[in-house]
Amino acid sequence: MDKKVVVTGYGALACNGNNTDTFWDAILNGKDGYSDSHRYIDSEFPFKLCGLINNFEAEKFLTHDEIASLDRSAQLGLAAATMAIKKSELNINLIDKRRVAVIMGSTCGTNLAVEIKDFVKNWYTDREKVDTENYTQYNHSSIPNAISKKFGFKGVSYLEGTACASGNHSIGEGIDLIKLGKADVVICGGAEALNLLPHLGFNSIRSLASKKCAPFDKNREGIVIGEGSGVLVLESEDHAKARGGNIYAFLKGWSANCDAENITSPITDGTRCAQLIDICLANAGVNRNDIDYISLHGTGTPKNDETEANALRLSFGDNWMRPNVSSIKSMIGHTFGAAGGIEAVISVMAIQDQKMPPQINLSEVQKGLELNFVTETQKAAAINNVLSLSFGFGGCNIATLFSKYN
Amino acid sequence: MEAIVEQVKEIVANAIDLEVGEFGNDEHLYNDLGADSVIGFEIITKLQKKFGVTIDTKDAPTIMTVNKMVELVNAKMATASN
Numbered sequence: 001m002d003k004k005v006v007v008t009g010y011g012a013l014a015c016n017g018n019n020t021d022t023f024w025d026a027i028l029n030g031k032d033g034y035s036d037s038h039r040y041i042d043s044e045f046p047f048k049l050c051g052l053i054n055n056f057e058a059e060k061f062l063t064h065d066e067i068a069s070l071d072r073s074a075q076l077g078l079a080a081a082t083m084a085i086k087k088s089e090l091n092i093n094l095i096d097k098r099r100v101a102v103i104m105g106s107t108c109g110t111n112l113a114v115e116i117k118d119f120v121k122n123w124y125t126d127r128e129k130v131d132t133e134n135y136t137q138y139n140h141s142s143i144p145n146a147i148s149k150k151f152g153f154k155g156v157s158y159l160e161g162t163a164c165a166s167g168n169h170s171i172g173e174g175i176d177l178i179k180l181g182k183a184d185v186v187i188c189g190g191a192e193a194l195n196l197l198p199h200l201g202f203n204s205i206r207s208l209a210s211k212k213c214a215p216f217d218k219n220r221e222g223i224v225i226g227e228g229s230g231v232l233v234l235e236s237e238d239h240a241k242a243r244g245g246n247i248y249a250f251l252k253g254w255s256a257n258c259d260a261e262n263i264t265s266p267i268t269d270g271t272r273c274a275q276l277i278d279i280c281l282a283n284a285g286v287n288r289n290d291i292d293y294i295s296l297h298g299t300g301t302p303k304n305d306e307t308e309a310n311a312l313r314l315s316f317g318d319n320w321m322r323p324n325v326s327s328i329k330s331m332i333g334h335t336f337g338a339a340g341g342i343e344a345v346i347s348v349m350a351i352q353d354q355k356m357p358p359q360i361n362l363s364e365v366q367k368g369l370e371l372n373f374v375t376e377t378q379k380a381a382a383i384n385n386v387l388s389l390s391f392g393f394g395g396c397n398i399a400t401l402f403s404k405y406n
Numbered sequence: 407m408e409a410i411v412e413q414v415k416e417i418v419a420n421a422i423d424l425e426v427g428e429f430g431n432d433e434h435l436y437n438d439l440g441a442d443s444v445i446g447f448e449i450i451t452k453l454q455k456k457f458g459v460t461i462d463t464k465d466a467p468t469i470m471t472v473n474k475m476v477e478l479v480n481a482k483m484a485t486a487s488n
Contacts, residue, residue: 275443
């Protein structure tokens with residue numbers, strides 16, 4: 001019989017909150033965290049608005065050695081993981097660490113484009129300047145590996161690379177590891193630091209917004225790039241109960257598929273994403289009419305929003321206006337590989353607090369994209385089932401389904 | 407009108423793998439007949455082809471029963487002929 005997977009810990013930080021509690025408080029109250037400048041963009045770059053964590057207190061979560069040796073993406077991931085593990089009250093000395101896996105998602109990983117450029121340039125021009133000690137920080141897998149190392153977890157530790165769906169994907173993979181009996185505990189989520197590469201890349205495909213991210217709004221311009229991390233502690237229900245751990249939600253199921261068409265553009269009729277939702281519901285054994293809240297991918301690009309609105313109509317039929325929906329990217333921007341992890345945390349916290357995050361910057365919904373948007377802050381509701389959606393470049397689509405633990 | 411109902415019902419029957427006499431015109435495609443988005447989209451595609459009207463996934467909520475599909479097809483045909 002399949003093991004049941006439960007969430008026993010969570011941690012997140014983003015531009016509107018540098019720890020789980022301040023982040024959640026900002027999210028519930030509709031506060032964004034955008035700022036106008038950051039260290040990777042020169043003054044000529046037209047789109048400066050971003051979701052930088054200006055007050056990241058690395059020293060609260062990391063040792064001096066970790067701060068010195070890890071890239072910012074890995075630092076953010078380690079900070080969120082540390083908060084999640086603390087929340088879980090796992091006694092690291094009493095559990096079998098060989099049975100603890102770590103899976104983290106990231107889109108750009110640790111590639112700080114500017115620094116890598118210098119590294120390569122120095123190699124050819126002045127090898128004395130090459131910092132071989134810091135080469136390891138460019139290794140993408142340092143994001144999960146840093147978590148494994150800090151806590152001594154000796155199960156599989158790897159980076160999930162399905163673009164903007166990576167964070168959600170790592171959680172889906174975590175479900176499978178536990179259900180297949182390959183791990184008792186999985187630390188999973190996503191981490192992403194601001195990086196010049198996506199700024200230039202999304203600018204080149206004209207997807208950046210010059211103003212605050214406004215998913216589904218008539219006057220939306222596109223995405224605002226943010227950074228952050230969101231991490232869950234997953235356990236088999238048996239393992240959590242045996243150690244007397246607090247259980248914050250069931251993680252009932254997940255699904256994944258691929259558009260297998262355009263690398264940067266989704267299939268806007270919503271058929272692939274609707275199928276993704278259907279498979280997730282079937283995998284979780286939850287009826288479509290029992291979904292109370294949907295954490296949308298909601299990037300604010302014309303094609304994403306159209307795809308998602310169509311997918312919900314096709315999958316939910318005439319009940320498409322029943323579930324409350326919102327995109328927290330309106331408040332923190334698109335954190336790419338971290339987004340699915342952060343949105344998993346808000347899915348669990350919505351179930352815990354029975355309150356839903358609002359969507360801000362929604363003045364007038366684009367015709368044809370109407371959904372049951374949560375626009376009021378601190379909105380309370382009976383929340384038993386939450387669906388979290390993530391779509392990534394390459395047509396990578398991931399859905400996860402969280403339920404109230406009774 | 408009746409001819410359209412029968413044609414729509416045949417499309418639905420083929421999509422959900424039932425005989426036309428095995429389900430009612432007001433039975434819900436998802437809730438009663440166990441269909442999903444793949445079948446929903448198949449029906450949309452076949453309705454378009456059969457009746458020469460434009461139906462897309464935005465219309466999905468309005469095609470959850472045979473009778474609703476007939477209403478939509480009739481409305482689209484009337485709009486097209488105006």
